[in-house]
Amino acid sequence: MRVALFVPCYVDLVNPEVGVSVVRVLRKLGVEVVYPQGQTCCGQPAFNSGFFDEARSVGRHFMDVFEGEEWDHVVCPSGSCATMVSHYYPFIYENLPDERDRAEELAPRVREFSDFLVNVLGVTDFGAKLEGRAVFHTGCHQRRELGVLEEPQELLKNVENLELLDWRNEELCCGFGGTFSVKMPDVSVAMADEKIKALVESGADTLISCDSSCLMHLKGRLARKGRDTRVLHLAQVLDGNGG
Amino acid sequence: METKKPANRRETEDRRPEGLTSPVEGFNDRARRAVRDEELHDSVELFTNKSVAGRNAVLNALPEAPELRERAYRIKQETMANLDRHLGQMADAVEGRGGNVFFAETGEDVVRYIGDLARRRGAKVITKSKSMATEEIELNRRLEEDYADLDLEIVETDLGEWIAQLAGDTPSHIVGPILHMNRRRITEVLSETAGERLPPDVEALGSFARRRLREKFLAADIGITGANFGVAQTGTIATVTNEGNGRLVTSVPPVHVVVMGIEKLVPRFEDLSVFVRLLARSGTGQKLTVYTNFVTGPRAPGELDGAEEFHLILMDNGRSELLGTPFEEALYCIRCGACLNVCPVYRQTGGHAYGSTYSGPIGAVITPLLKGGKEAKDLPHASSLCGACWEACPVGIPLHDLLLKLRNKQVQEGITGRAQGLAFKGFENTMKNPALYRISGKAGRLAQRPLAKAGAPKTLPGPLGAWTNSRDLPKLAPKPFSQLWKEGI
Ligand code: SF4
Numbered sequence: 169m170r171v172a173l174f175v176p177c178y179v180d181l182v183n184p185e186v187g188v189s190v191v192r193v194l195r196k197l198g199v200e201v202v203y204p205q206g207q208t209c210c211g212q213p214a215f216n217s218g219f220f221d222e223a224r225s226v227g228r229h230f231m232d233v234f235e236g237e238e239w240d241h242v243v244c245p246s247g248s249c250a251t252m253v254s255h256y257y258p259f260i261y262e263n264l265p266d267e268r269d270r271a272e273e274l275a276p277r278v279r280e281f282s283d284f285l286v287n288v289l290g291v292t293d294f295g296a297k298l299e300g301r302a303v304f305h306t307g308c309h310q311r312r313e314l315g316v317l318e319e320p321q322e323l324l325k326n327v328e329n330l331e332l333l334d335w336r337n338e339e340l341c342c343g344f345g346g347t348f349s350v351k352m353p354d355v356s357v358a359m360a361d362e363k364i365k366a367l368v369e370s371g372a373d374t375l376i377s378c379d380s381s382c383l384m385h386l387k388g389r390l391a392r393k394g395r396d397t398r399v400l401h402l403a404q405v406l407d408g409n410g411g
Numbered sequence: 412m413e414t415k416k417p418a419n420r421r422e423t424e425d426r427r428p429e430g431l432t433s434p435v436e437g438f439n440d441r442a443r444r445a446v447r448d449e450e451l452h453d454s455v456e457l458f459t460n461k462s463v464a465g466r467n468a469v470l471n472a473l474p475e476a477p478e479l480r481e482r483a484y485r486i487k488q489e490t491m492a493n494l495d496r497h498l499g500q501m502a503d504a505v506e507g508r509g510g511n512v513f514f515a516e517t518g519e520d521v522v523r524y525i526g527d528l529a530r531r532r533g534a535k536v537i538t539k540s541k542s543m544a545t546e547e548i549e550l551n552r553r554l555e556e557d558y559a560d561l562d563l564e565i566v567e568t569d570l571g572e573w574i575a576q577l578a579g580d581t582p583s584h585i586v587g588p589i590l591h592m593n594r595r596r597i598t599e600v601l602s603e604t605a606g607e608r609l610p611p612d613v614e615a616l617g618s619f620a621r622r623r624l625r626e627k628f629l630a631a632d633i634g635i636t637g638a639n640f641g642v643a644q645t646g647t648i649a650t651v652t653n654e655g656n657g658r659l660v661t662s663v664p665p666v667h668v669v670v671m672g673i674e675k676l677v678p679r680f681e682d683l684s685v686f687v688r689l690l691a692r693s694g695t696g697q698k699l700t701v702y703t704n705f706v707t708g709p710r711a712p713g714e715l716d717g718a719e720e721f722h723l724i725l726m727d728n729g730r731s732e733l734l735g736t737p738f739e740e741a742l743y744c745i746r747c748g749a750c751l752n753v754c755p756v757y758r759q760t761g762g763h764a765y766g767s768t769y770s771g772p773i774g775a776v777i778t779p780l781l782k783g784g785k786e787a788k789d790l791p792h793a794s795s796l797c798g799a800c801w802e803a804c805p806v807g808i809p810l811h812d813l814l815l816k817l818r819n820k821q822v823q824e825g826i827t828g829r830a831q832g833l834a835f836k837g838f839e840n841t842m843k844n845p846a847l848y849r850i851s852g853k854a855g856r857l858a859q860r861p862l863a864k865a866g867a868p869k870t871l872p873g874p875l876g877a878w879t880n881s882r883d884l885p886k887l888a889p890k891p892f893s894q895l896w897k898e899g900i
Binding site for chain 2: 175177179180181182183184185187188191192203205206207208209211213214215216217218219220222225226228229259308309311312313339340341343344345346348349350351352353354355356357358359360362384385387388389391392
C-alpha cells in the first residue's frame with residue numbers, strides 16, 4: 169500500500185509534529201508514504217469566506233499535485249481539509265464538467281487519518297500507550313459530512329492506560345470555524361468556553377482530536393485561562409508522542 | 412341573559428423599540444453584548460437543552476424519521492416546482508367555500524388589506540395568534556400608524572407573544588418567543604400590566620393572563636392567525652399549537668383573517684401527515700402538539716362555529732424571487748425552530764442578536780434573501796458552518812451550504828469590500844505557487860521572532876488582534892513539515 173500524504177498548511181507551518189507522527193504510524197503499519205512536493209493548501213479559507221473563484225483556483229493546484237496514479241490513497245490528518253476535497257470540491261466545480269469529473273474521481277481516494285486506519289487498513293488496536301484521562305473532540309466536518317465518528321473512538325479505546333471520558337454536549341462546535349474565529353471573536357470564544365466548561369466538568373486532563381485547527385483554537389483559549397490541559401492530535405497519541 | 416362586550420381596556424399598544432426597523436447589520440455588536448449577558452445565557456441554555464433532548468428522544472423513537480425527512484423535502488420540492496398551480500388551486504378551493512382570497516405582493520399590501528377591512532367592519536379590537544408572517548411585516552405597528560384614526564387595539568394572544576408585546580419586546584425564537592426572559596422578568600411584566608404585584612408562580616401568572624385575555628377574545632372584532640400549512644387541494648388552513656388561544660381567535664370574532672406565506676403550501680391533505688409528525692417532534696419534542704386545527708373557509712349554513720367572514724391573504728414579500736434559484740430550499744422551512752436550538756451561535760447569542768423576526772440559522776439564511784443582502788450582510792457570517800442546523804432540520808434544508816452560497820453572493824455583488832478581496836487574491840496567488848508559499852512561511856517565522864520572545868502575544872494589530880484578545884496565538888514551528896520531510900523522518 170502506498171499513500172500520498174496531504175499535510176494541511178497549518179499543520180505544515182504550526183504543528184509539523186502531527187505530520188511526523190502520521191508518517192511514523194503509517195510506516196509502522198507497513199504503508200509506504202510519499203509526500204508530494206508542491207502541495208500547499210486545499211483552499212478552504214477562501215471557500216468558507218465565499219471566495220469561490222479563488223478556492224477553485226487553489227483546488228485546481230491541489231488536484232494537479234494529488235491526482236497521481238502512483239498512490240492508492242491520499243491521507244490527511246484533518247477531518248476538515250479532507251472534507252473540503254472529498255465533499256466540497258464536487259460542490260464548487262458543480263458547473264464545470266471537467267473539473268467536476270476530476271474532483272469526483274479524487275474524492276473517494278482522499279481519506280481522513282482515522283478513517284484510513286480503521287476502514288482501509290482495518291486497524292483498530294495500534295498497541296499504543298498513554299497515561300491519562302481524555303475527552304475526544306470530533307470536528308464538525310468529520311462528524312457531519314464525513315460521518316467518521318466511531319473510528320477515532322475505537323482507536324483510542326485500545327490505547328493502554330488511557331481512560332476515555334464522556335463529556336456534555338460533545339456534538340457542539342468548538343467555535344473555531346476558520347475565519348469565523350476572527351470575524352466573530354466574541355461568539356467564537358463563548359463557544360470555546362462552553363466546550364472548556366464541559367471538559368473541566370468531565371475531569372479530563374487531555375483533549376484529543378483529529379483536527380489541529382479545532383485544537384489550536386481550544387488550546388489558545390485554555391492557555392489564556394491558565395489551564396494546563398494536554399492537547400493532542402490522535403496521530404500523536406498513537407505514535408506515543410504524547411508529551 | 413345578554414352577554415355584554417367587555418370594556419376596551421387598551422394596554423397592548425405596540426411599542427417594540429428594536430423591532431424590524433432596527434438595522435440587521437451589526438450582528439457582531441449585538442452578539443458581543445449578548446454573550447456577556449449571563450441571565451440571557453442561562454435562559455437560552457435551559458430552553459434549548461430541553462428542546463434538543465426532547466427532540467432527540469421522540470425522533471429516536473420514530474424509526475421512519477429519516478424517511479419522513481426525505482419525503483418532506485420531496486414534497487416541498489414538488490410544491491415549489493408548481494407553486495403557481497398550487498396557489499391557484501388553493502384560491503379556488505377557498506373561494507368555492509365562500510372565503511375571500513387576496514394575493515399580497517408586499518407587506519404594505521397586507522397592511523392595506525387588513526386596514527381597509529377593519530375600517531369596513533368598524534373594528535376596534537383585533538386578536539392574533541400564531542403568526543410569524545405578520546411579525547415579519549410589522550403588521551401591528553403599521554396598522555396602528557397607518558390607520559391611526561381607527562384607534563385599533565391589536566392583541567397578541569399566544570401567551571409568550573402577549574408577554575413580549577406587553578414588555579415592548581420582539582420574539583426571540585420561532586417557537587419560544589420569550590425564551591430569553593426568566594420568571595422574574597415575566598412576573599415583572601405581568602405585574603406592571605395588572606397594576607399590582609403578582610406572585611411569581613405559574614398558577615397565579617397563568618390565571619391573570621387567562622382572565623385578561625378572555626376579555627380580549629370576547630371583545631375582538633377580527634381574529635388574525637398565521638398558517639402552519641395550507642392544503643392546496645382542499646383550501647384547508649392547518650395550525651398546530653399548544654394553547655387553546657388559537658381556536659378562540661379563529662372562531663370567536665365574526666371575521667377571521669389568515670396571513671400565510673406562499674411557501675406554506677402543501678399539495679394534498681395526506682401530506683400533512685408527514686409534516687405534522689415532523690413539526691411537533693422537531694420543534695418542541697412532542698409527538699403531537701396539543702391542538703391541531705383545521706379551518707376551511709367561513710362558517711357554512713348549519714355549522715356550529717367559525718367566522719362569518721373568512722379572508723386568506725397569500726403573502727409573497729420576496730419569496731417568489733427565490734424560486735428556481737440556488738436559494739429555493741430556504742422556502743422549504745416549516746418554522747419548527749429545531750435549527751435554532753442546536754445552533755451553537757444561537758445558543759450563545761439568543762435571537763435578538765440577529766436583528767430580525769427570523770433568527771438562528773434559518774434567519775441568517777432568509778433574512779438577507781428577503782430583506783436584501785446589503786442590509787443583512789453580517790448574517791451569513793454568523794455561523795461557524797458546523798452543520799448542526801442541517802442535521803436537525805426536519806425538511807433537510809442544507810442551511811450551512813446556503814450560508815456559503817450567500818457568502819459567495821456577497822463576493823459577487825461586491826458587498827464584501829476591497830480589503831478582503833485583496834487578501835484572498837493574495838491567498839490564491841500564494842497557494843497556487845509552492846515557492847511563494849514556502850517563502851511566506853519563512854517570512855512569517857522571521858516576523859514572529861521578536862513577538863515570540865515576549866511569550867504569547869496579548870495584542871496584535873489587524874485581524875489577528877481579534878484572536879489574541881482572548882486566545883493565545885500559536886507560534887509557527889521552527890521548521891515546517893516540508894523541511895522535516897526533506898531532512899528525513
Ligand atoms: S430551517 Fe429547518 S430546522 Fe430551521 S426552522 Fe426551518 S424547518 Fe425547522
